[in-house]
Amino acid sequence: SQQGEEDPQALSIQEGENATMNCSYKTSINNLQWYRQNSGRGLVHLILIRSNEREKHSGRLRVTLDTSKKSSSLLITASRAADTASYFCATDAEDSGYSTLTFGKGTMLLVSP
Amino acid sequence: ETGVTQSPTHLIKTRGQQVTLRCSSQSGHNTVSWYQQALGQGPQFIFQYYREEENGRGNFPPRFSGLQFPNYSSELNVNALELDDSALYLCASSLGGGVTEAFFGQGTRLTVV
Numbered sequence: 224s225q226q227g228e229e230d231p232q233a234l235s236i237q238e239g240e241n242a243t244m245n246c247s248y249k250t251s252i253n254n255l256q257w258y259r260q261n262s263g264r265g266l267v268h269l270i271l272i273r274s275n276e277r278e279k280h281s282g283r284l285r286v287t288l289d290t291s292k293k294s295s296s297l298l299i300t301a302s303r304a305a306d307t308a309s310y311f312c313a314t315d316a317e318d319s320g321y322s323t324l325t326f327g328k329g330t331m332l333l334v335s336p
Numbered sequence: 337e338t339g340v341t342q343s344p345t346h347l348i349k350t351r352g353q354q355v356t357l358r359c360s361s362q363s364g365h366n367t368v369s370w371y372q373q374a375l376g377q378g379p380q381f382i383f384q385y386y387r388e389e390e391n392g393r394g395n396f397p398p399r400f401s402g403l404q405f406p407n408y409s410s411e412l413n414v415n416a417l418e419l420d421d422s423a424l425y426l427c428a429s430s431l432g433g434g435v436t437e438a439f440f441g442q443g444t445r446l447t448v449v
Binding site for chain 1: 340369371373375376377378379380381384392394424426428432437438439440441442443445
C-alpha cells in the first residue's frame with residue numbers, strides 16, 4: 224500500500240518558474256525523503272528531513288515538513304528543463320526494528336524551455 | 337550515478353517461468369531493499385536484507401524470495417511468474433543501523449508475456 228500521496232499528479236511550468244509539490248502521509252514517521260526519477264530509471268535521493276525538523280534547504284530545493292498535518296512540500300526554485308522528471312516523497316516509519324521507505328505515486332514535472 | 341548496479345537491465349519472461357534479478361550494493365553498505373514499481377505508480381517495498389538475513393517484508397506472496405551474500409550483493413527470485421509481475425524492479429542499498437538515504441540502482445525492467 225502507498226502511504227504518501229503527492230499533489231499535483233502532474234505539473235507543467237516554464238523554465239525559470241518555481242515548482243511546488245506536496246505530499247501527505249498517514250502514519251507517524253522518523254523522517255521523510257524526496258527522490259527524483261528520470262524516465263522510469265533508478266531513483267536519485269534529493270533530500271531527507273527528520274521528523275523534528277521543519278524546513279531544510281539544498282541548493283535550489285527547499286523542503287518543509289508539518290508533522291501535525293502529516294504533510295510535506297518540495298519547492299524547486301528557478302526550474303530548468305533538466306528538472307523534468309517524476310518526484311516522489313517517501314516516508315520512513317521504523318517498524319519491527321527495521322527501517323524502510325514507503326513511497327507515494329509521484330508528481331510528474333515538465334519544465335519547458 | 338550511484339554505486340548500485342543491477343542486472344539484467346531488461347528481461348522478457350513467459351507466464352509460469354522463474355526469474356532471478358541481481359544487485360550489487362554500494363561499497364560499505366550492508367542493507368539491501370527491493371522494490372517493485374508498476375507503470376505510473378510509486379515503488380512498493382518487497383523485502384529487505386541486513387547482513388544476509390531477511391529483515392522485513394512487504395505485502396508480497398512467498399513466490400517472491402531473496403538472498404543476500406557475504407559481500408552484501410543480493411538476488412531477487414520470483415517463481416511462477418504472473419502477468420501482473422511486469423514492472424520495474426529496483427534495488428536500493430543503505431547503511432543499516434540508522435536512518436540514512438537509500439541509493440538506488442537503475443532497475444530491471446521485467447516483462448511477463
